Amino acid sequence: MIELKDITVRFNRGSVDEVLALNNVNLTIGEGEFATVIGTNGSGKSTLLNLIAGDIMPDEGKVILDGKDVTRWPAYRRAVILSRVFQNPYLSTAPDMTIAENLLMAWFRGKTRYPKFSLNRALLKEFRLKLADLEMNLEDRITNTAGTLSGGQRQALTLLMAVLLKPRILLLDEHTAALDPKSAAQVIKLTEKFVSSYRLTSLMVTHSMKQALEMGTRIIMMHRGRIISDIPAREKELLTVDDLLGKFDNIRKKEKLSTEILANFRRQYA
Amino acid sequence: MDLWIGAVNLGFLYAFMALGTFITYRYFNIADITIDGSFTLGAATGAILIVDGWNPFLVLPVSFLAGSCAGFITGFIHTRFKIDGLLAGILVMTGLYSVNLHVMGKSNIPLMNHPTFETVAAGINPGLHQELWTCILLLAVIIAVWLLLSAFLKSDLGLTMLATGNNPTMISAQGVSTNRMKMLGITLANGMVGLSGILIAQYQGFADIGMGIGSIIYSLAAVIIGQALFRTRKVWLAVMGVILGAVLFRLAVALALKSGFDPNDLKILTALFVLLTLVISKSVKSGTGQETRLKILVRKNRKLIISASILAILGWMIYLLAGSGTPLKTSEKKVRIGIVMANHSSVLTKTRDGFMTEMKNLGYVNGRNCLISELNAEGDIPANKSMVDKLIADKTDLFLSFSSASTQAVVNKVKNKPVVFATVASPFILGAGKTPIDHPANVTGVYGQAPVRDLLKILTKFFPGNVRIGTIYNPGFPNTRVNLGDLKKAVKDFPRITLVEMSVSGTSEVQQAAQSLASKGIQAFYLITDLTVFDAFESVLKVSRAGRIPIFANDADCLERGAFLVYGYEFYTSGVQAARLADRIIRGESPAGIPYEHYARCLLGVNRDQAMQFGLTIPDTLVKAAEATMYKNKYSKKTFRLPVRPTQGRVARIAVFQYTNSTLLNRSVQGLRDVLIREKYARGRKLDITFYDALGDYGTAQSIAKDIISKDFDYIATASTLAMQTLAAHNKKVPHVFCAVTDPLKSGVARSLEDHQVNLTGLATPQPVAATIHLMRTLLPKAKKVGMIWTSSEINSEICTKWAREACAKEGFILTEKTITSVGEVDAAVKSLISSGIDIFFMSGDVTVSQALPVLGRIMQDLKIPFFSNSADDINSGTMVSLGASYYDVGKKAAGILLGIMDGASPVDIPILIYVPQTLAINLALTRKFGISIPDSVLQKAVIKLEKY
Structure with missing residues (x-):
């Protein structure tokens, strides 16, 4: 479903600040797989997601989604295949538009929009039913603007918008990182529910090792623009947070990093 | 009353533009300045087609399309090249100025004698006051537009557009190309603006190159007022707010005019007004962060403040309306004279001074037996129209318009009150009549084109060899284009003169243009009558002095300001002539019977000081002939008294007809004309001369001949064999003098020099x-x-x-x-x-x-x-x-024969003269x-x- 071939991405190309954001990355994620991506700051995990979404074009290599070579497709064109949820809840909804209108925008994901009036009673009813699934009482506030919602509510709405048309691929970019713990838990719950009931091919970037272990079928560990470890489902079930940290410890030894940095990793990930 | 309804109508028409800005500004947060150009583009395209015979409604979609194209380009530049929206707009707007000039072919297209939506509306008027009837129809149209646009913005596509502006990240994640959406929005918006352009052009009766300037501010003002009126996310209310905003803004302008506001201050007032509403609406909007007490106060009492201000404005209006309904009793017998001027240029100021002084001489005292109100548009073309509306509302009895732009506005609007214009190069290109006698019944005035050819001839006296001359002009003025055309045509007859042109769009560019001309090696500046260049005359003078390049100008007033030699009509006298015409009308004469007058005084002026400084010698003949001199730093001018017109005897109407525009015939007609003009002004003979030129086209010659016959001229003069033949074939009655004919005997009008058609005689000039x-x-x-x-x-x-x-x-x-x-x-x-x-x-x-x-x-x-x-x-x-x-002598001789016939000689008694x-x-x-x-x-x-x- 997702296939990355020999991907290299450089930032600030040709300048002294040149950064090798992705270094010859190869990755294949099959249909129905739910992979989580973890890694240090600047390891390239967000770059990886943005590359698949089309926000970043690779300097070398190919991006193949759903069997199509989409390497040169702009982001909006890829929306036919994939949908995404951003870390910042404000990025995913139009604040001045109602919940219903926001959902309508998602209802046409990847389709041509005409000067027609599709937001009729039948569709509103359908939207209400779907909103009820979120268990946030949004179904009663369908004519309120998205700007009046809390971060958690917004992110739940965003998630619903992302899965409304059952995308082939779902990209989640640390989508609970900016939420309070209670909202985060609810959004995680919803994520698992949608992914499993719709059998979505998903890629989730996370900062939390715990989340990475509890969710998904596969863990991809990144460091310095490379995939350093790809842990399949069987192996994943046996792992603990400490095992994951151990893996980073190995890198430390290889790269002779100071223990302080490792302590930093612990604080951040454990 | 017309002032207010007129303002509402203008508001409705400007609402189309404001709705365009509403889309770009509210949806994409771009103040799209393209509209300054697309507004004119819509007007230009539509006007050209209307003149071409198109239906005034059929041109609306075309203008919409033209505007859309402009918008599309801005959208393309903005999205594809990632150039800031404002900058992209400025780029396209700047470019459109040239495009518009090309589309129009000239800077002004009159629509007066063509069908417009107003004339069509007048045709189905059930008997209401015309302006009110237009208002009712426009109201119906604007309601339809309101519903349609609201519906569109509420549709799937409209909502997607809203989302694009609201959250581009989100909407592109939903598979929408934000670039395409923005382009669609900007294109649509400019289409609306183009539509507004042609509607306004039809309403005001002309399209003008400058009509779009400042549009962005006006329509932003409308949008912002709309936003303040209805702070809502309900689209249909927001759209209505914009329409009301456009109307309120126009009413506010009318109000400012009505209350005697100095139009000078109108622009800064508009700017301040827009700024203030922006600040208030911003402070209201920002619910987060710190709020000052004032802001909170404003926010909490927003509705109160807005309703109070609207009430206050309405109250003021009602007060003024009531006031305007009852004229002051004390002034019942005073003639109300309204003067409209386009700007404060020296040319127009002199005209005004001449007018005022002569009015005083004629016994008119402002406040005692007449009430004179002066309005100056300060260069803002649409303002002319509003000023006319104001004068109409003031129950003006006699309108005076100085300058072409003002004349156009007055003539288009005023149909049943007399109008006298002055200082207009050609009233005919403005659509005010076809000839000096065939003109609207309520209009008369003073006009004339600069004596370009004569000044060129004088210029050659200073430069015995080949000479490069440079001219600077602003193509934005209709008069300038006419004058420049004359100059270019005239230069062709002087093979030794090479003309270098430089166009400017404002006074600030004049100096650079002059320097650039100097660097191109010109030996003399030739300044045609151009208001922009005259305003920046000192810039040219600087370059002139630095490079010792003498300035020759067609404006007599330039001598005092430092030109080397001037030859041109004096605009002070133009004002004097206008005052005389006004006097005749006030005394009861109908303007219908008063032909347009040509400028009476052509002044030659020389700068003897500069001649010494520049090392030029002024021929004695010129020094003697000069009526104005700059000598030893002193300016002196011979006084000129416009001869008082004899009160007896009727006006003799003469048609002068030449077959084509060739040197030979031009010289003949010039000789003829010069004698007649001298007769008219120096001797006070009452003549109305109409010139016809068939431009070498046989068909045109036929129609001109028919036209001349149908107009019952008293005398006819022709130059060229073909012109003579065409007229002689149809006219057996009106005395006809011909010249520039090789052999009249072979042309079928005479058997011998003595035996000729009874009403015809003239000069045979066989080539040796x-x-x-x-x-x-x-x-x-x-x-x-x-x-x-x-x-x-x-x-x-x-x-x-x-x-x-x-x-x-x-x-x-x-x-x-x-x-x-x-x-x-x-x-x-x-x-x-x-x-x-x-x-x-x-x-x-x-x-x-x-x-x-x-x-x-x-x-x-x-x-x-x-x-x-x-x-x-x-x-x-x-x-x-x-x-x-x-042939100049031939023409003069022919004029002599014509004068003889006027004095009572019968053509049949005058043998054809071989001359x-x-x-x-x-x-x-x-x-x-x-x-x-x-x-x-x-x-x-x-x-x-x-x-x-």
């Missing part, structure tokens, strides 16, 4: 063909072949050619002839002649060929083929030897170049000896 060919033999004893081109349809040419055949046979030349049917074929004929190997080129009496004279002159000079012709005037256009009449004021002109520089020696016997006879070519 035989003498010319004999001269060829004397000068070129070895030459064999003579080449000639003539037009088969010209009887005069046929005669000359016949004479040429006989003379050539006698002198032993072989004559090679080529016949053509139109001036377009001259080029091919010349090439074919040259390839057949001619030794001499000869042109005689052919009007069509003479149109190509300057080109022919150049070709022959290049190929070293001696060029002979039969009109002494041709020598300036490149002939080597010209033997024949000076050949024979003049020999030789270009000695050319004969030397060609190695031809001129015998002394010939040289002594030469009246004109040209030393340069």
Whole structure:
């Protein structure tokens, strides 16, 4: 479903600040797989997601989604295949538009929009039913603007918008990182529910090792623009947070990093 | 009342534009300045098509499309090249200025005599007041637009557009190309603006290159007022708010005018108003962060504040409306005179001063027996219209308009009150009538085009050799374009003069343009009447002094400001003439019977100080003729009293008709005109002269002839055989004097010089063909072949050619002839002649060929083929030897005959006069170049000896 071939991405190309954001990355994620991506700051995990979404074009290599070579497709064109949820809840909804209108925008994901009036009673009813699934009482506030919602509510709405048309691929970019713990838990719950009931091919970037272990079928560990470890489902079930940290410890030894940095990793990930 | 309804109507029409801005500003947060250009583009495209005969409603989609195209380009630049929206708009707007000029072909298209939505509406008027009826219809239209646009914005596509502006990240994640959405929005918005442009052009009666300037501020004001009225996310309310905003804004402008606000301050007031509403709405919007007490106060009482201000404005309006309904009793018997001026340029100020002074002389005292109100548009073209509305609301009895822009606004609007205009180059291009006597019944005035040709002639006296002259002009003014056209045309008749042009769009560019001209090596500045350049005259003067490049100007007032030599109409006198006309109308005369007057005073002025500084010598004749002098730092001017017109005797109406625009005929008509004009102004004879030119087209000549006959002129004068024939065929009654005719006997109007059609007489000017060919033999004893081109349809040419055949046979030349049917074929004929190997080129009496004279002159000079012709005037256009009449004298003589007939002579008693004021002109520089020696016997006879070519 997702296939990355020999991907290299450089930032600030040709300048002294040149950064090798992705270094010859190869990755294949099959249909129905739910992979989580973890890694240090600047390891390239967000770059990886943005590359698949089309926000970043690779300097070398190919991006193949759903069997199509989409390497040169702009982001909006890829929306036919994939949908995404951003870390910042404000990025995913139009604040001045109602919940219903926001959902309508998602209802046409990847389709041509005409000067027609599709937001009729039948569709509103359908939207209400779907909103009820979120268990946030949004179904009663369908004519309120998205700007009046809390971060958690917004992110739940965003998630619903992302899965409304059952995308082939779902990209989640640390989508609970900016939420309070209670909202985060609810959004995680919803994520698992949608992914499993719709059998979505998903890629989730996370900062939390715990989340990475509890969710998904596969863990991809990144460091310095490379995939350093790809842990399949069987192996994943046996792992603990400490095992994951151990893996980073190995890198430390290889790269002779100071223990302080490792302590930093612990604080951040454990 | 008209003022207010007019303002509402304007508001409705401007609402289309404001709705466009609403889309770009509210949806994409771009203040799209493209609209300054697309507004004019819509107007220009539509106006051109209406003039072309299109239905005024059918042009609306075309204008919409034109505006859309402009928007599309802005959208493309903005999205594809990631250029800031404002900058992209500025780029397109700037470019559109040139495009619009090209579309219009000139800077102003009058729609007065064409159907517009208003005339169509008038046709179905059930009997209501016209402005009110228009208002009702527009209200219906605007309601439909309101519903349609609201519906569109509420549709799936409209919502997607909203989301694009609201959250581009989100909408592109939903598979929408934000670039495409933005382009769609900007395109649609500019389409609305283009539509607004043509609607306004139809409503105000013309499209003008400057009409879009400042649109962005006006429509932003409307959008912001709308936003303040309804702070809602309900689309239909927001759209209504914008429409109301546009109307309220126009009402506010009307109010400012009504309350006697200085229009000077209108712009800063608008800017402050927009700023204030922006600040208030921003502070209300920002619910987060710190709020000052004032902001909170404003926010909490927003509704109260807004309703209070609207109430206050409405109250004020009602008060004023009530006030305007009841005229002041004390002023009942005073004539209300309203003056509209386009700007504060010196030309218009002088006109105004002349008017005011003469009015005083005529016994009008402001406040005692008349009430004069003056309004100045300060260069804002739409403001002219509002000022007219204000004057109408003030119950003005007599309108005066100084400048073309003001005249256009007044004439379009005022139909049942007298109008007197002054300082207009050509009222005809403004759509105010076709000729000085065929004009709207309520309009008369003073006009005239600058004497370009004469000044060029004077200029050549200072530069004996070839001379490069430079001119600066602003193509944005209709008058300027006319004057520039005249200059370019005139320069063609002076082969020694090369004209370098430089256009500017504002006073700030004038200095750079002048410097650039100086760097191009010009020897003199030639300033045509251009308000922008005159306003920045000192910039030109700086360059003039630095480079010792004298300024020749067609504006008499420039002398005092430092020009070297001026020759032009004096605008002070224009104002005096206008005052006289106003006086006649106030005394009860109808403007319908008062022909348009030409400027009465043409002033020659020389700067003797500068002559010394620049090392130039002013010929004594000029110093003597000069009526104004700058000498020893003192400006002196001879006083001029406009002759008082005799009160008895009726006006004699004369039609002057020339077949085409050739040097020969132009000179004839000039001679004729100069005599008549002198009669008119210096001697006070009451004449109305109308000039016709068929521009070489036979069909046009026919219609002109019919037109002249249908208009019952008292006298007719014609120049050229064809003009004479066309008129003589239909007119057997009105006295007719002809000139510039080779052989009237062969043209069927006379059997002998004495026995001719009873109402017709004139001058026969046979070309001295035989003498010319004999001269060829004397000068070129070895030459064999003579080449000639003539037009088969010209009887005069046929005669000359016949004479040429006989003379050539006698002198032993072989004559090679080529016949053509139109001036377009001259080029091919010349090439074919040259390839057949001619030794001499000869042109005689052919009007069509003479149109190509300057080109022919150049070709022959290049190929070293001696060029002979039969009109002494041709020598300036490149002939080597010209033997024949000076047609200026011919014209003067014809005028003499005409005056005789006016004084009571009967044409039947006047024999046709054979008149050949024979003049020999030789270009000695050319004969030397060609190695031809001129015998002394010939040289002594030469009246004109040209030393340069």
